[in-house]
Amino acid sequence: MNASHFDIDVGARLRELRIRHGLSQRALAKRAGVSNATVSMVEANRISPSVSGLRQILSGIPYSLSEFFAETHPPAEQVVFRAAELKEIGGGKISYRQVGANLEGRSLQMLHERYKPGAVSGKAMLSHQGEEAGLIIRGRMLLEVDGARYELGPGDAYFFDSRKPHAFRNAGEEDLELVSACTPPSF
Amino acid sequence: MNASHFDIDVGARLRELRIRHGLSQRALAKRAGVSNATVSMVEANRISPSVSGLRQILSGIPYSLSEFFAETHPPAEQVVFRAAELKEIGGGKISYRQVGANLEGRSLQMLHERYKPGAVSGKAMLSHQGEEAGLIIRGRMLLEVDGARYELGPGDAYFFDSRKPHAFRNAGEEDLELVSACTPPSF
DNA sequence: TTCATGTGTTCAGGATATAGAACGTTCTTA
DNA sequence: TAAGAACGTTCTATATCCTGAACACATGAA
Numbered sequence: 001m002n003a004s005h006f007d008i009d010v011g012a013r014l015r016e017l018r019i020r021h022g023l024s025q026r027a028l029a030k031r032a033g034v035s036n037a038t039v040s041m042v043e044a045n046r047i048s049p050s051v052s053g054l055r056q057i058l059s060g061i062p063y064s065l066s067e068f069f070a071e072t073h074p075p076a077e078q079v080v081f082r083a084a085e086l087k088e089i090g091g092g093k094i095s096y097r098q099v100g101a102n103l104e105g106r107s108l109q110m111l112h113e114r115y116k117p118g119a120v121s122g123k124a125m126l127s128h129q130g131e132e133a134g135l136i137i138r139g140r141m142l143l144e145v146d147g148a149r150y151e152l153g154p155g156d157a158y159f160f161d162s163r164k165p166h167a168f169r170n171a172g173e174e175d176l177e178l179v180s181a182c183t184p185p186s187f
Numbered sequence: 188m189n190a191s192h193f194d195i196d197v198g199a200r201l202r203e204l205r206i207r208h209g210l211s212q213r214a215l216a217k218r219a220g221v222s223n224a225t226v227s228m229v230e231a232n233r234i235s236p237s238v239s240g241l242r243q244i245l246s247g248i249p250y251s252l253s254e255f256f257a258e259t260h261p262p263a264e265q266v267v268f269r270a271a272e273l274k275e276i277g278g279g280k281i282s283y284r285q286v287g288a289n290l291e292g293r294s295l296q297m298l299h300e301r302y303k304p305g306a307v308s309g310k311a312m313l314s315h316q317g318e319e320a321g322l323i324i325r326g327r328m329l330l331e332v333d334g335a336r337y338e339l340g341p342g343d344a345y346f347f348d349s350r351k352p353h354a355f356r357n358a359g360e361e362d363l364e365l366v367s368a369c370t371p372p373s374f
Numbered sequence: 375t376t377c378a379t380g381t382g383t384t385c386a387g388g389a390t391a392t393a394g395a396a397c398g399t400t401c402t403t404a
Numbered sequence: 405t406a407a408g409a410a411c412g413t414t415c416t417a418t419a420t421c422c423t424g425a426a427c428a429c430a431t432g433a434a
Binding site for chain 1: 194195197234235236237238239240241242251252253255256257286295296297299318319320321322324342344345346366368369370
């Protein structure tokens with residue numbers, strides 16, 4: 001289904017979190033209300049804890065199951081991206097300039113977008129969960145989300161669930177310029 | 188620590204996913220290589236499956252543990268936020284204007300930021316995992332990430348892992364204006 | 375009706391996780 | 405040195421999960 005099923009190493013992940021928070025196995029066990037032996041064996045992958053058991057262990061850090069199983073992203077390398085080197089994604093009437101080079105494994109995507117007058121984009125229905133937001137820098141935008149229409153000017157912004165059908169249009173005579181962000185990356 | 192620990196209902200979640208994919212308990216059990224009794228009891232929350240057991244069940248859908256435990260966000264309400272109604276978060280020399288009213292349960296946060304000359308902000312060490320990105324609209328910014336310093340002008344952008352220590356400073360004589368996004372929300 | 379097939383649930387026994395107490399090691403401090 | 409405390413690991417009885425086989429109910433066909 002979704003890519004990247006590099007089945008998580010529960011033991012290693014627990015150990016990593018515990019140590020990052022400066023806790024010993026016994027300290028964590030005490031805070032969580034479980035035995036230190038359990039923590040030890042879970043970390044060594046000698047046993048596979050029940051979901052409720054793992055939840056209890058994590059409560060001592062504290063961490064939620066969602067956070068525990070959230071994909072771990074490799075650290076970012078390049079920090080600053082000059083205006084000239086922003087990667088051009090679109091072409092023609094719409095220009096998407098992406099902040100960041102390789103978004104593989106990232107949870108955030110930011111774009112510097114330019115729409116020529118009359119340019120339209122958008123998606124009918126969406127694949128995966130996510131959110132997107134944007135803020136208008138220059139020009140006028142006509143936004144349609146889930147059937148409703150809005151006209152936005154400089155300083156105005158939007159925020160919605162990516163699964164809703166949506167469309168963007170340059171509603172003015174000059175170029176439309178905006179900064180958008182979405183999670184997770186859609187390209 | 189982080190808010191929103193509405194402990195997930197494992198049984199209900201599994202049942203929801205199974206039915207959404209048009210599978211009976213037995214069909215799922217067969218594909219996953221477990222007994223139908225297990226699926227039944229897990230869905231009824233009569234037992235709390237081991238992590239490995241749950242992983243095996245999910246392999247029949249298929250679903251990863253990450254996807255299974257991913258927070259389900261309530262649908263967004265308001266879509267458009269006028270420049271005048273963007274919620275002001277900071278004060279004084281730095282103004283943060285947040286896109287979106289209530290970010291509880293959201294994974295994305297976007298800010299329209301203004302720094303007066305000399306204004307500084309940033310964090311030494313970070314609590315939780317996440318990423319942040321930004322794009323300069325006006326003015327000059329001095330960015331420090333993990334010890335390295337960069338000067339950015341209009342159109343320039345940044346992207347880094349939130350856990351790295353970082354600081355922002357208005358390095359010019361005029362106001363600094365930028366759009367930033369981070370995940371997950373830090374306020 | 376009667377049979378066949380589908381659904382989800384419940385039961386008893388073998389497999390596995392967990393608690394509590396022991397173990398061996400590595401420090402620090404006297 | 406030795407004593408003490410902290411660390412992670414290992415042992416054994418008990419609690420829990422998980423299977424394979426029944427169970428009860430619904431639907432559709434003959």
